Amino acid sequence: MDIGRIRTDTPGCARVAHLNNAGAALPPYPVIEAVNGHFALESTIGGYEAAEQNAEAVQHFYDAVAGLIGAGADEVAYVENATRAWDMAFYSIPFADGDRILTTTSEYSSNAIAYRQMAEAKGAKVDVVPDEADGTLSLEALEAELAKGDVRLVSLNHIPTQNGLINPAAEVGRLCREHGVLYLLDACQSVGQLAVDVEEIGCDMLSATGRKYLRGPRGTGFLFVRRDILRTLVPPFLDLRAADWKSPDGIEMRDDARRFETWERYVAGQIGLGVAADYATGLGMANIEARVTDLAARLRAALAERPGVTVLDKGARQSGIVTFTVDGHEPDAIKKAARAHDVNINVTYPASHGYDPDARPTAVRASVHYYNTEEELERLLAALPQK
Template sequence: MIDLAKVRAETPGCSRVAHFNNAGAALPPLAVIDAVADHLDLEAAIGGYEADEIADEASERFYDAVAGLVGAGRDEIAYVENATRAWDMAFYAIPFGSGDRILTTRSEYASNGIALLQVARNRGARVEVVPDDEHGQISLDALEAELAKGGVKLVAINHVPTHNGLVNPAEEVGRLCRAHGVLYLLDACQSVGQCPVDVEAIGCDMLSATGRKFLRGPRGTGFLYVRRSVLRTLEPPFLDLHSADWTAHDAYEVRDDARRFETWERFVAGQIGLGVAADYAVALGLDAIEERTVALAERLREGLASRAGVTVLDRGLRRSGIVTFTVAGQDPTALKLRLREVGVNVSVANVARQRFEMSQSPPAIRASVHYYNDEDEIERLLANI
């Protein structure tokens, strides 16, 4: 069980705001704040390169911490500056050819969707959208039927869509991909840090995630997991003197671990802070984090559903801490700003930007809870709608 008083005391922002924008950027704990600030202070005092040398052990801790978080080996983890770039590094490394099929979801994140379309345009691959089932998540029956047709190079899905509360059946998708020998790329941007994510149980070959959301790490940080067995089949879209060695005047050799997807220059303080955030989450327990987060989200949904004019939009058999809703007669952006004036943070989810999503749903309020929120904050949000 999570000690709520302790985690709130370790989260300075809790004394200032009721923060329900964890799907955007969560409030960091003191351990993360101090780790980043201490390294920046060290850089300011002695120089960036010199500070990096002194902090080598803390930087290296990142790989073990994140590997432990997702059930991977440290050689399967790369530090990348954000989840989109991590996803890109994996996706653009896949050797697509003309006619290769890429299967994705209707709820795919816009940045990923644009990349899918670019590869389709430039390499002749085909992007095909698997329909939802009756619960709004990816249809496993439809996915299996498409895989059985053959020619699928990649299945790329999101674990938790950014604009509604469902959790896609990632493990079942992994089982189907393994059965058909198809690469599987999972965008875990909204799931890592709010629920257990185990790459072995899921069966994904690649997974991308960010630091700033439910993991409560620094902005400008993220990571990429690549399964050891597929590492050498993926050529990074660009290389530098960190990801490869210049072995002769006309030759180079790419690293044999996931750091082939990194660049030499990086936000070192952020890398240290992200490792601390991963350790912090593991110490609390991901099962406990998910249990409390889901309970708070359900309490908020129930409170919203009881109010006249409020429509809760969340779908799925399994739901996350992301709660989306509309209020009749109220513009979501105006409501967001009004809530901010009373110390409540929410965001606006614009489903229309998800071009694979066939829904005509209007923009909605997204209130994303996390384990450090409390029941009084939920009542505060409800009272101001």
């Protein structure tokens, strides 16, 4: 990849060393121009009229995202964020008393709250599958749980927010297919960072955001739902986008993934998210994944050599998310000090990952992307407090 050209394409790179891509990445000019251009059009001719004029760009979103993840355009829904995309999938599943939900110790607490709500409302049971010694979901333990029966759903994150690992999503998909169990993958941190192919992974549903590694607008996301299971899922709410009004006694839901959409949406964001998907595809997801993996490995190695620094990342396969602590210094103070040096990092808190048996401490989180440079890693290291 031509990193110089990519950084020129990214105005934020001239202002800050942005190592908070797991929070929200810096968008490139094509995305910025697509969003701003449509909003400007709305301001001059009207919102409905602008949507009609740019209908082709709105529609292109479905093709762009489908191409990025190896899906059909009819299997993609535009949703306003990854949380809502995940919710629309999860709450559409007709759980019954005794149904089991299998998840992982690294699950995000927002999803875990939904599991708890479903357990209380429907009598479902939540079982947390143990890890391997390296922190990765244990496939052997998962297979044993699936063999016990009554599993309605396997739901896990592809990349957790807090510990650097990458879960074996495709291997989980193979086991779910063998046992005939639904599989929901939270790909909030992986789409745009890793090469994600829903056919290879074998998931039935996948949720993702625009603002993180995909470098799209904030307030955008998407949901993939496999064509084969669409008719078995009833979204938790419907409107005139999701269904047709037939009579006072009848409605007809759409037969594609857009049954999970609502009529009103951030149209400029949808256009921008399609452009972001095109941008990532144009660079090549294999190229992006290789660069992110290399930069993260370099940062981990440099941090491990620093006295008083403890790198907390787990997993046999690791992502662009790097977490660590510095003896005697609070992560929030480190974040603030780095910001004063124009270096953006973030902090991860134990409350965000409540199933983790290790009770992980509050930690600094630096998340790299392909537009970052080795010099920016050095700027972070220079900004860290000395022991």
